[in-house]
Amino acid sequence: xxxxxxxxxxxxxxxxxxxxxxxxxxxxxxxxxxxxxxxxxxxxxxxxxxxxxxxxxxxxxxxxxxxxxxxxxxxxxxxxxxxxxxxxxxxxxxxxxxxxxxxxxxxxxxxxxxxxxxxxxxxxxxxxxxxxxxxxxxxxxxxxxxxxxxxxxxx
Amino acid sequence: xxxxxxxxxxxxxxxxxxxxxxxxxxxxxxxxxxxxxxxxxxxxxxxxxxxxxxxxxxxxxxxxxxxxxxxxxxxxxxxxxxxxxxxxxxxxxxxxxxxxxxxxxxxxxxxxxxxxxxxxxxxxxxxxxxxxxxxxxxxxxxxxxxxxxxxxxxxxxxxxxxxxxxxxxxxxxxxxxxxxxxxxxxxxxxxxxxxxxxxxxxxxxxxxxxxxxxxxxxxxxxxxxxxxxxxxxxxxxxxxxxxxxxxxxxxxxxxxxxxxxxxxxxxxxxxxxxxxxxxxxxxxxxxxxxxxxxxxxxxxxxxxxxxxxxxxxxxxxxxxxxxxxxxxxxxxxxxxxxxxxxxxxxxxxxxxxxxxxxxxxxxxxxxxx
Numbered sequence: 028x029x030x031x032x033x034x035x036x037x038x039x040x041x042x043x044x045x046x047x048x049x050x051x052x053x054x055x056x057x058x059x060x061x062x063x064x065x066x067x068x069x070x071x072x073x074x075x076x077x078x079x080x081x082x083x084x085x086x087x088x089x090x091x092x093x094x095x096x097x098x099x100x101x102x103x104x105x106x107x108x109x110x111x112x113x114x115x116x117x118x119x120x121x122x123x124x125x126x127x128x129x130x131x132x133x134x135x136x137x138x139x140x141x142x143x144x145x146x147x148x149x150x151x152x153x154x155x156x157x158x159x160x161x162x163x164x165x166x167x168x169x170x171x172x173x174x175x176x177x178x179x180x181x182x
Numbered sequence: 183x184x185x186x187x188x189x190x191x192x193x194x195x196x197x198x199x200x201x202x203x204x205x206x207x208x209x210x211x212x213x214x215x216x217x218x219x220x221x222x223x224x225x226x227x228x229x230x231x232x233x234x235x236x237x238x239x240x241x242x243x244x245x246x247x248x249x250x251x252x253x254x255x256x257x258x259x260x261x262x263x264x265x266x267x268x269x270x271x272x273x274x275x276x277x278x279x280x281x282x283x284x285x286x287x288x289x290x291x292x293x294x295x296x297x298x299x300x301x302x303x304x305x306x307x308x309x310x311x312x313x314x315x316x317x318x319x320x321x322x323x324x325x326x327x328x329x330x331x332x333x334x335x336x337x338x339x340x341x342x343x344x345x346x347x348x349x350x351x352x353x354x355x356x357x358x359x360x361x362x363x364x365x366x367x368x369x370x371x372x373x374x375x376x377x378x379x380x381x382x383x384x385x386x387x388x389x390x391x392x393x394x395x396x397x398x399x400x401x402x403x404x405x406x407x408x409x410x411x412x413x414x415x416x417x418x419x420x421x422x423x424x425x426x427x428x429x430x431x432x433x434x435x436x437x438x439x440x441x442x443x444x445x446x447x448x449x450x451x452x453x454x455x456x457x458x459x460x461x462x463x464x465x466x467x468x469x470x471x472x473x474x475x476x477x478x479x480x481x482x483x484x485x486x487x488x489x490x491x492x493x494x495x496x497x498x499x500x501x502x503x504x505x506x507x508x509x510x511x512x513x514x515x516x517x518x519x520x521x522x523x524x525x526x527x528x529x530x531x532x533x534x535x536x537x538x539x540x541x542x543x544x545x546x547x548x549x550x551x
Contacts, residue, residue: 047282054275056356101356103272135270135337159338171326171342172350172450 053104058136059084060099060157061109063092066143068152074142078119081112082141092141105130111141128154194525198518199468202485205514206492213495220491222372227487228480229362229378230443234436235460235479236385237429241306242474243393244425245405248461248519251295251310251426255433256453257321258287262434263441264325264352264449268335272356274364277442284434291317292430296423303408307471307523318454325449348449358445378439385432386476401425405472462486462515471526489514 061082066074082089082098089109090098100109107128112121126144130137136157143153193200210220234252241249262280271279295313302309329335330346342349362375392398400421403411412418437456441447448455464474466489467482490511497507 043282043285047279050275050279050282051269051271054271054273054279056270056272056276101272103275171347172448 052132055105055132056101056103057107057130057134058099058101058157059107059109059130060097060136060138061089061092062097062138062140063142064095064097064140066140066146066148066152068143068148072146072148074140074146074148076142077113077115077145078117079114080141081114081121083110083112084108102130105132111145113145194529195470196468197525198466198521199481199485202466202489206485206488209489209492209496212499213492214499215492215495218371220488223491224484224487225372225374226443227490228483229375229382230440231460231463231483231487232382232479233385233439234433234456235464235482236382236389236476237432237436238460238464239389239474239476239479240392240401240425240432241429242469242472243398243405244401244422245408245472246299246422246425247307247471248464249310249426249429249433250307250314250457250461251292251299251317252429252433252460253314253453253457254291254295254317255284255288255430255435256437256456257317258284258291258430259434259437259441260352260447260449260453261287261321261324263354263438263447264329264335264340264348265333267352267354267356268337268340270337270356273360274357276357277361277438280438281435284438285431288431288434289427292427293423295430296426299426300419300422314454314457321453322450350449351446352449353446354441355445357442359443361439361442378443381439389476397421397424458515458519459486462518465518465522470522470529486515 061080063076063080065076068074076094079091079093081091082100084100084102084107087100089100090096092098107130108125109128110123110125112123114121124145128139131154134156136159138155138157140148140153140155234256237252237255238249241247259280262283265283266276266280269279295310298313299306299309324333326347328346329348330341335341335346335348340348340352359375361381362373362378365376367374367376393402400411400416401424403414403416404418404421408418411421437453440456441452463482463486464478465482466486467478467480469475469478469482493511493514494504494507497510498504500506
């Protein structure tokens with residue numbers, strides 16, 4: 028009876044740990060930035076940017092990107108799918124394409140250079156990590172309020 | 183005679199809800215807020231707060247009064263959310279992970295709280311109240327000094343610029359209302375967060391079911407009379423500890439549901455505020471220190487939060503200053519807890535005195551024989 032109790036408890040813990048691990052993987056959030064900027068690769072190949080790219084993520088528009096523009100979208104998990112509506116020249120015809128990508132788990136913000144991606148450049152060329160600039164420290168940032176009576180602890 | 187007594191007893195029990203109904207009836211027309219706005223707000227606050235208040239029912243069942251120690255669970259929930267935010271786990275998975283992280287912390291804190299309360303039998307509420315302040319200090323030590331230095335925190339939007347400690351406010355934008363928006367149903371412009379309500383309904387069913395289980399009946403027996411329960415072979419101390427652990431775990435989960443609705447939280451003050459407001463809402467719903475039901479939770483949320491919504495506007499209409507309404511709703515929260523505690527003590531003393539008189543009469547009768 029006692030061993031049965033221990034087994035049930037261990038199983039419950041194992042199930043909870045399993046669910047936590049699963050959530051850890053499927054719930055990883057990323058911010059994907061889309062650049063419609065010309066790109067020159069290491070071997071000197073130049074990927075020219077089209078006139079306009081409209082990006083759709085999860086059925087919603089993430090921006091109409093003219094040459095030199097950047098758009099962004101938030102997503103969850105590592106399987107990323109986007110639809111691109113590309114207009115090569117002003118007044119030209121739109122062409123659509125769907126692109127699936129595997130996002131790296133360790134990157135919070137990911138920059139995708141769309142001309143390089145569409146031009147068939149390798150992953151390390153069109154994908155890079157977005158590192159945000161650290162916010163400047165201010166006096167207010169350092170003052171920690173630890174109770175409702177607004178008594179600062181760090182004065 | 184018996185009927186009159188029952189009415190008197192009902193009036194005593196319902197005095198706090200009745201008082202709030204009168205306040206609300208007076209303030210609603212003055213506030214000028216539309217019925218649809220009020221219903222929308224009440225439904226939102228019901229989804230936000232009900233789970234947290236439900237966590238208070240089990241210790242009351244076990245005779246431990248209002249669990250001011252629920253703030254310990256709320257702290258565990260907040261720690262889970264801080265870690266999940268730093269790991270960038272978003273949406274529903276982020277909430278579930280935060281809940282799983284909060285459970286072992288809540289169990290440990292609940293165990294500690296239960297053991298202390300067993301040493302202070304009969305003074306559980308004041309002990310748990312003071313203990314919540316003590317644990318707030320420990321929480322501050324962990325969050326303000328250990329997070330970022332010992333516990334790795336990577337993101338600068340969470341961490342203080344000095345390199346360790348967590349900022350005053352943690353943003354939960356990545357999981358804001360994700361649970362509420364999973365299946366929203368709109369009726370006449372009123373948004374009903376169905377998934378949140380289903381979880382609350384399930385929790386109510388679990389509590390009703392729990393009262394009928396062996397452990398639930400043990401808790402009720404302990405709540406009625408500890409000595410009788412001990413004589414009946416119930417492990418009183420263990421049962422009391424379990425009731426506090428369950429309450430603390432539920433408070434942790436409830437805090438995560440509460441905060442996902444708000445979308446951010448004050449790192450160092452959210453838990454203490456929520457403990458006070460949850461207890462006040464339960465008392466406004468007609469609960470007492472020794473008796474509370476699921477019905478009290480819902481009536482309490484409606485009345486207490488209705489007062490919360492209309493008081494500032496009514497204050498502005500009466501005095502021209504909205505701050506009067508703000509002060510009013512804060513002091514009413516504390517006042518209602520004070521009134522409930524006075525009523526409980528008065529009833530306890532009255533019962534004791536009646537019992538003494540009964541014994542004296544019996545003694546006199548025996549002497550006369």
